[in-house]
Amino acid sequence: MNWHNAATGGNLALTVSDMGNLDKLEQLCALATVLDGMERDLGLNALSDLEKKVLRAAYSVSDRHNHFAPSEVLERLEGERDVSRSSFFRALKTLAEAGCIKRMGNEKRAGYQIIG
Numbered sequence: 001m002n003w004h005n006a007a008t009g010g011n012l013a014l015t016v017s018d019m020g021n022l023d024k025l026e027q028l029c030a031l032a033t034v035l036d037g038m039e040r041d042l043g044l045n046a047l048s049d050l051e052k053k054v055l056r057a058a059y060s061v062s063d064r065h066n067h068f069a070p071s072e073v074l075e076r077l078e079g080e081r082d083v084s085r086s087s088f089f090r091a092l093k094t095l096a097e098a099g100c101i102k103r104m105g106n107e108k109r110a111g112y113q114i115i116g
Helices: 016-042 049-061 070-076 085-097
Strands: 003-005 012-014 101-104 111-114
Touching (some): 049 085, 085 101
Antiparallel strands (some): 101 111
């Protein structure tokens, strides 16, 4: 934000251009509140940020039957902070244990389906 000293007393004050940023911040906070409520309603509030990130990425690469390949999700998350290969696969395991996704088959390179 563009803070400046007010002419009287040197108190911090907002510039006129910050008013638009405050409106955007207010909208962002309202949206975050709605999303938090939706996560609670879906039982996703117990998931870690990484697990939520993996689940969102899985949705973004899944087909019309909500099937996805872990390799596609991992590729989508490439370059993301805090997403190592090992943490990704731990998150997949946790999502499966939580009932959000289901492993499709027993082979090592099995795909998954989003069920939650």
